Amino acid sequence: MGKAGTKGVSRADRERQIIDMAVEEFGTRGYAGVSVAAVAQRAGISKPLVYSYFDSKDGLYLACVHRVGGLLVDAVAAARSRSGSTGHALDTLGALFTTVERHRHAWSVLYDPALPPLGELRDAVGRYRGRLAAMGAAGAAQLLGRAGHDDPLDHELLNDVWQYAVTAVMRWWSDHPDQSAAEMTARCARLLTTVGAG
Template identity: 35%
Template sequence: MGSVKTKRMPRAVREQQMLDAAVKTFGQRGYMAASMDEIAELAGVSKPLVYLYLNSKESLFSACIRREAATLVEAVRSGVRPGTSADRRLWEGLQAFFTHTARNPDGWAILHLQARTHGEPFAAEVAAMREEIVAFVTRLIAVAARDGGTPCSNGAESLGDHGDPALPEHEVAGLAEALVGAAESLAAWANVTPGVSARQAAATLMNFAWAGLGDLMEGRPWSPPPPQAEAPR
């Protein structure tokens, strides 16, 4: 069998070609089942060249995680236009997230499934990406709350650190964590459910989240019932 012939091209281009092949292989076959041989064949290069560029299977997988994480974060950030209404910004962020994960199902499988189940340092790479998205969503919710003005029980507005109407910091952080977690699960479901578009997935989560956020911003939070007294033993 003849060796794989490769055309000369810039190193950065060749490396992206290898990463494309690796993302597809890892995303569809899983980290453990994927082999460097099939990645090299899909990329149209020799296996020694893959090792020369990316050192090892572990390094290649880490490079895939970093690239896919960076492109997802950038897609969400760039999808939100400044200066629009609070609900529009949240909608744009959700739509950008679901559009990207739908268009890149192999990359999303790596981030959401593969990287989290194979220990460190892979899980740490994904955790860093998630923290960045949660921080971005936290700011979106904080701005929405500030713009909406949340009345307190005494009729005044609750004020943030800069004198702006705002939800309590822990409330905003919790809402952001919940929203990101729901988006992650919904994206995984949407990618394997025929007929569910990115826009539909975004609208589903927007309807679920914004109704509750709207009530909070208008001073109508849901309160749990008081704990019942323990029955005598």
């Protein structure tokens, strides 16, 4: 891979290259396990250059959160064509798989359990997670509403089940990186069909 710090690279392109390397580092090693020096070395640039773009490790992580958070939110939002139907769950998973396949560490960056419990990073991550959770809750509510179920506790439970299920699926995929997005979508289609038939 070419060095991000070579002359003739625009600031925007260089920034994208640094973020791409940082997403991979943070997604693989977690926030606590990554240094600015490691990201700079991986990107083939100097540590001061990273600081000149992002000010700090937190600034760099925040840029990564905005990049992957936006991608994941956009993917889920685009998967609403069958909203309120059982197909909506599969559409959502398929959109997430396609996005994460192209940006393999996106999920790990946004759902890193080792983030500091307070502060700007946690707030930014919380906003993106909140948007994803709200879209999941809306889909669950529409599905139950179409079936004539209006018990708020049913809605709450289904939403919690969905959130945990998506996280479990994404973690499973992380442990099985040989699986493509298409294979994961087909696998989940089989499972959802089997569970729905029960």
